[in-house]
Amino acid sequence: MKISGNAIRPGNIIQHKNRLWVAVKTQHTQPGKGGAYLQVELKDIRDGTKLNERFRSSESVERVRLDEKDYQFLYEEGEGVALMDLETFEQIHLAKELLGDSLSFLKDGMMLKVVSHEGEIVGAELPETVVMEIVEAEPVVKGQTASSSYKPAILENGVRIMVPPHIGVGTKVVVNTADSTYVERAKE
Secondary structure, rough: OEEHHOOOOHHHHHHHEEEEEEEEEEEEOOOOOOOOEEEEEEEOOOOOOOOEEEEEOOOOEEEOEEEEEEEEEEEEEEEEEEEOOOOOOOEEEEEEOOHHHHHHHHHOOOOOEEEEEEEEEEEEOOOOEEEEEEEEEOOOOOOOOOOOOEEEEEEEEOOOEEEEEOOOOOOEEEOOOOOOOOEEEEEO
16 A cells, blocks of 8 residues: 555554565654655664665655464474464464564463565564563562662573562563563462
8 A cells, every 4th residue: 555755654564675664763854945754764574674764745655564363383493483373273484583582482382473474474473471480580688679679580491581679489470572571470
């Protein structure tokens, strides 16, 4: 679908210079001399490279719709992971680099959202949060104020995060998969 160059919003996916880009930031600029334009920070969906581009209202860009489908994680295999469609039981293999840093949070049976464009897989998303167990945590240092002090801890998958002082070994916690941060203690 063609849209005007000044109608791009953050989160929109556009086709530009024969590549797929997601708009990260947009800013309308009206210089004293010349016409107004939209300054857009774009990020390539496939390799993450960034590009700053100016679009005038007279230009048109192709806005792209991506297809999303849920798949279940089965196992890791070499440089990829095996996923299964729960409706058709069809298995697909996905390159590990499409998952990025969130790869370490994969658990057996976890549901992933696979994003594709015209039949080609361009990305995969884990759930926003996962429940993990703390396997190593430093003891609480007496005298620290409880309001803003955090201590390092290691999760069952080997990822190091910062947790509040009351969290100990064996405690299950909710972790944000996007930035590997502590959210809350898991409710049993």
